[in-house]
Amino acid sequence: MNGRLLVPIFYAVLGYRMPRVASSPNQINLLSLTEDGLASLVKDLNWPAYRSIQILRWLYQRRVRSVDEMTNLSVEDRKRLAARAVIGRPDHCRILRASDGTAKLLVALNDGLTVETVLIPDDERLTLCVSTQVGCTLDCNFCLTGTMGLRRNLKAYEIVEQVLTAQDHLRKDERITNLVFMGMGEPLANVNELSDAVRRLTNKTWGLTWSARRITVSTAGLASRMRDIAPLGVNLAISLNATTEAQRDSLMPGAQRISSLKALLAACRRYPLPPGRRLTFEYVLLAGVNDQENDARRLAQLLRGMTCKVNLIPFNEFQSSPYRRPSDVSVLAFQSIIRRAGIDAFIRKSRGREVLGACGQLGTLPASVAEGALTQIESHC
Ligand code: SAH
Numbered sequence: 001m002n003g004r005l006l007v008p009i010f011y012a013v014l015g016y017r018m019p020r021v022a023s024s025p026n027q028i029n030l031l032s033l034t035e036d037g038l039a040s041l042v043k044d045l046n047w048p049a050y051r052s053i054q055i056l057r058w059l060y061q062r063r064v065r066s067v068d069e070m071t072n073l074s075v076e077d078r079k080r081l082a083a084r085a086v087i088g089r090p091d092h093c094r095i096l097r098a099s100d101g102t103a104k105l106l107v108a109l110n111d112g113l114t115v116e117t118v119l120i121p122d123d124e125r126l127t128l129c130v131s132t133q134v135g136c137t138l139d140c141n142f143c144l145t146g147t148m149g150l151r152r153n154l155k156a157y158e159i160v161e162q163v164l165t166a167q168d169h170l171r172k173d174e175r176i177t178n179l180v181f182m183g184m185g186e187p188l189a190n191v192n193e194l195s196d197a198v199r200r201l202t203n204k205t206w207g208l209t210w211s212a213r214r215i216t217v218s219t220a221g222l223a224s225r226m227r228d229i230a231p232l233g234v235n236l237a238i239s240l241n242a243t244t245e246a247q248r249d250s251l252m253p254g255a256q257r258i259s260s261l262k263a264l265l266a267a268c269r270r271y272p273l274p275p276g277r278r279l280t281f282e283y284v285l286l287a288g289v290n291d292q293e294n295d296a297r298r299l300a301q302l303l304r305g306m307t308c309k310v311n312l313i314p315f316n317e318f319q320s321s322p323y324r325r326p327s328d329v330s331v332l333a334f335q336s337i338i339r340r341a342g343i344d345a346f347i348r349k350s351r352g353r354e355v356l357g358a359c360g361q362l363g364t365l366p367a368s369v370a371e372g373a374l375t376q377i378e379s380h381c
Contacts, residue, residue: 029088029110030059030067031157034196045080055081056206063164065089088157093165102352107165109134109158113151116363117162117183119169119176120351126170127178130162132194133185135363138220138254140241142284144318145184145363154185156196163201163208179210181217182237184363186255188222191229198232218282220252223259223267230272237280237311238268242290243298251290265302279308282348285334286315287326296334300341309344316350 033041035056042052051073058070067073067082090108097103101121106114118129134151136143162183166176179201181187187194194217201210212233219226220239229236242248242261249256259267268279281303285291303310312335315325326334331347338345 028085029157030055030085031088031161032155034156041084045077045084047077053206059087060160060164060200060203060207061209063168065091089161089164093169095169098352100351103169104352105162105165105169107162109154115154115158115162115184117166118352119166122349122351125177126174127180128163128166128176129180129183130159131183131185132159132181132187132190136185137189138186138252140220140239140252140255142241142251142286142315142321142323144321147320148363150185153190153193156193156200159193159197160200160208177214179215180237181215186220186222187217188219188225188229191225195229195232198229198234202232213277216280218280220255221259221264222255223264226267226271233274235277235280236271237282238264239282239284240264240299240302241282241284243295243302247290251286261302268308269306273307277307279306280311281308282311282313284313284315285326285331287324287330289323291326291330291334293333293337296337297341300338300343303343304341309346310338311346311348312338313348314350 028041030038035052038055039049039052042049042055054072055070058064062069064070065087067078067085067087070078070081073081088110090110092108094106095103096106103119105117105119107117108114113134115131115134117131120127120129131154133153135148136145137150138146139149140146163176163179170176181194198212198215198217199207201208201215202212203209213235215232216235216237217229217232218237218239226236239252239255240248240261242251245256245261248261271279273279283290283299299310312331314328314331315323317323317325335345335347
C-alpha cells in the first residue's frame with residue numbers, strides 16, 4: 001500500500017479514537033467568542049462590563065473547565081451563565097512521549113478530528129510547536145502533513161487550546177518559553193484566526209500574557225500575507241528550502257504558485273522588521289537534491305544584505321518519502337559555506353522523531369502505535 005493511502009487511514013483510525021467534546025447545541029462555547037462577542041453576551045445578561053474581563057481571566061489565565069469554577073461570580077450568576085454557555089475544552093488528550101523528552105499531544109477537536117502539538121524541551125528552553133490547520137493547504141512534497149491535504153482551518157480558540165492543553169500537562173517546575181507556529185498547516189493561509197489567537201495569547205489584561213518576541217510564525221512563503229502579521233510583533237520565519245524557481249517549484253509547487261521565489265524574497269526585503277530583530281530562513285536539507293555546495297552558495301547570494309539568520313533542518317525521513325537525510329558531514333559543509341558568507345546559520349536538532357513529532361512529521365501516528373502498541377500513550381485531563 002502506498003504512503004498516500006496509509007496517511008488518511010492512520011488518520012481516520014486516530015480520529016475515530018478521539019472522543020468528542022460534549023456540549024449542547026444551544027449553548028455557546030465561551031472560548032469561541034471574541035472579546036467583543038463576550039462583551040455582548042455580558043450586556044445581554046444585564047451585567048456590568050467588567051464582568052467580561054473576569055470571565056476572560058477565568059478562561060485563559062486560570063484555565064477553568066466549567067462555569068461553576070468562576071467563584072467571583074455569585075452562585076445565581078453562575079447558574080445564569082451556565083444556562084447560556086459552556087467552556088468547550090476537550091476532556092481528553094493523548095500524549096506520545098519520546099525518549100529525548102519530546103511529547104506529541106493529540107488534542108481532540110469537537111468535530112472528532114484531532115490536532116497535533118509538540119512540546120520540545122532543550123536545555124533552558126521548552127518550546128511548543130503549534131498547529132494552525134488540520135492537514136495543510138499546501139503540498140510541499142517533503143512534508144508528511146503536506147501529503148494529507150487540507151481537512152480544515154482551525155478556529156482561534158482551537159489554536160489557543162493547544163497551548164492551554166500543553167500547560168495543563170506541564171510539571172510544576174516547567175514553563176513554556178517559546179511558541180512556534182510550525183506544526184500542521186500553513187499559518188498564513190489561516191491568517192485571521194491566527195491573528196486572533198496571537199492576540200489572546202499576548203493580551204496582558206486577561207490573556208496568556210505572552211511576549212510577542214517569544215512567538216514565531218513560520219510560513220512556506222505566502223508573500224502577500226506577510227505584512228498582515230507584522231502588527232502582531234511576532235518573529236517571522238520563512239521556509240525557503242530552494243534556491244532556484246525550478247527547484248522550489250518541484251519541492252513546494254503550491255507555495256511557488258502563490259508566490260515565486262523572486263517575489264517572496266522581495267517581500268522579505270520589504271518586511272517591516274522591528275529594531276533588533278531579524279528574519280529566520282528555514283532550509284530543509286534533502287540529500288543530493290538541495291544540499292550541494294552550489295545550493296549553499298546560491299542561498300548565501302540570495303540572502304546577501306538581509307537582516308537574517310538561517311536554520312538548516314536535515315530532512316526527517318518518513319515512510320513513503322523518496323527523499324533522504326544528508327550525512328552530518330555534508331550538513332556541516334553546507335553550514336560553513338553560509339557562515340563564510342557572513343550569515344549566521346544553525347543546524348536544527350531533530351527532536352521527537354520516534355513519535356513522529358519532528359518537523360514535517362506531523363499527521364500520523366508511528367506505526368507501532370497505530371498497530372496497537374498503546375503503552376506509548378498516556379491519556380489525561
Ligand atoms: N507551513 C509552514 C509551517 C510549517 S513549519 C511552513 O512551511 O513554514 C514546518 C517546517 O518543517 C518548515 O520549515 C518545513 O519546510 C519543514 N519540514 C517539512 N517537512 C520536513 C521534513 N520531513 N523534514 C524536515 N523538515 C521538514
